[in-house]
Amino acid sequence: MLAAEGSASLCRMDVRLEPWSESALALLRRTNLGGPESEDELLARHRRYLAMPEAGLGRAFVVRLGDETVGSINYHRRDWQGEEIYETGWNVLPPYRGRGVAAAAGTALIDIVREAAHAPGAPRRLHAFSSVDNAPSNALCRRLGFTLVGVCDFEYPRGSGRLIRSNDWRLDLDGPFRPGQNPGWA
Numbered sequence: 319m320l321a322a323e324g325s326a327s328l329c330r331m332d333v334r335l336e337p338w339s340e341s342a343l344a345l346l347r348r349t350n351l352g353g354p355e356s357e358d359e360l361l362a363r364h365r366r367y368l369a370m371p372e373a374g375l376g377r378a379f380v381v382r383l384g385d386e387t388v389g390s391i392n393y394h395r396r397d398w399q400g401e402e403i404y405e406t407g408w409n410v411l412p413p414y415r416g417r418g419v420a421a422a423a424g425t426a427l428i429d430i431v432r433e434a435a436h437a438p439g440a441p442r443r444l445h446a447f448s449s450v451d452n453a454p455s456n457a458l459c460r461r462l463g464f465t466l467v468g469v470c471d472f473e474y475p476r477g478s479g480r481l482i483r484s485n486d487w488r489l490d491l492d493g494p495f496r497p498g499q500n501p502g503w504a
């Protein structure tokens with residue numbers, strides 16, 4: 319179990335990331351990522367998340383707040399504009415939003431991705447793609463220390479052909495910034 323150590327003292331909350339497991343399917347049903355997804359699409363996503371560690375291309379996590387399951391967060395490798403990058407995505411269940419859960423989970427995830435990025439040949443950058451209209455997600459990117467690169471038409475879910483006008487946020491994994499040291503933190 320991985321604690322959101324960097325943020326716990328700032329947020330004064332017990333947010334932890336747990337590896338994706340069989341029981342996380344229920345969470346996926348509640349979040350309905352990219353939704354509404356069909357049952358087949360949902361199961362395919364679940365299997366993809368379960369297989370991620372073995373494939374070595376990323377990880378998916380359940381976000382826990384104390385004893386509660388409150389969301390999900392993941393990262394994975396992908397090609398983006400001719401470069402191999404890590405991409406991240408997040409989701410907090412509606413009753414738990416606006417309390418700093420995603421900020422704590424995102425900080426913990428960035429620590430994990432920075433570790434993964436030490437592997438030979440690993441991507442050097444973490445990107446997040448948030449719809450230009452998604453104020454909470456864009457605020458989260460800024461708070462976590464991402465830099466806004468520009469606006470793009472981003473396909474989500476991948477392979478769906480559905481393009482969403484999105485902000486392309488980037489975090490340099492070699493950079494001196496450590497989560498929790500962003501001057502933007504309150």
Ligand SMILES: CC(C)(COP(=O)(O)OP(=O)(O)OC[C@H]1O[C@@H](n2cnc3c(N)ncnc32)[C@H](O)[C@@H]1OP(=O)(O)O)[C@@H](O)C(=O)NCCC(=O)NCCS
Pocket residue numbers: 406407408409410411414415416417418419420421422446447448452453454455457458461
């Ligand atoms: C985006 C999301 C994960 C944020 O989760 P959260 O736990 O509520 O976020 P936090 O409480 O940690 O807040 C993070 C930042 O967002 C801001 N924020 C939160 N809710 C907001 C709202 N409704 N409007 C504007 N900003 C908001 C917070 O103020 C904070 O920014 P700050 O540090 O500058 O003050 C959540 O809204 C969500 O799950 N949305 C649906 C899924 C989604 O859109 N995922 C993004 C796909 S990449």
